[in-house]
Amino acid sequence: MLRVYEFYRQGFASMTVGRTLWLVIAIKVAIIFLVLKLWLFPNYLNTEYDSDAERSGAVRSSLIHK
Numbered sequence: 001m002l003r004v005y006e007f008y009r010q011g012f013a014s015m016t017v018g019r020t021l022w023l024v025i026a027i028k029v030a031i032i033f034l035v036l037k038l039w040l041f042p043n044y045l046n047t048e049y050d051s052d053a054e055r056s057g058a059v060r061s062s063l064i065h066k
Contacts, residue, residue, distance in 0.1 A: 045059070
C-alpha cells in the first residue's frame with residue numbers, strides 16, 4: 001500500500017501541465033456543484049412553508065399523489 005501511495009505522490013509532484021489541468025477541473029466542479037445547484041434547484045420548501053410540519057406535509061402529499 002505504501003508503494004502505491006509513493007508512486008502516485010511522485011507522479012503528482014513531477015507534473016507540470018497536470019497541475020494546471022487539475023486546477024481547471026476543480027474550478028469546473030465548483031461551478032457545477034455550487035452555481036448550477038443554486039440556479040437549477042432552488043429550495044422551495046423554505047420559501048413557501050413556515051414550519052417543519054407544513055414542509056413534511058407538502059413532501060408527503062407530493063410523494064403520495066404522484
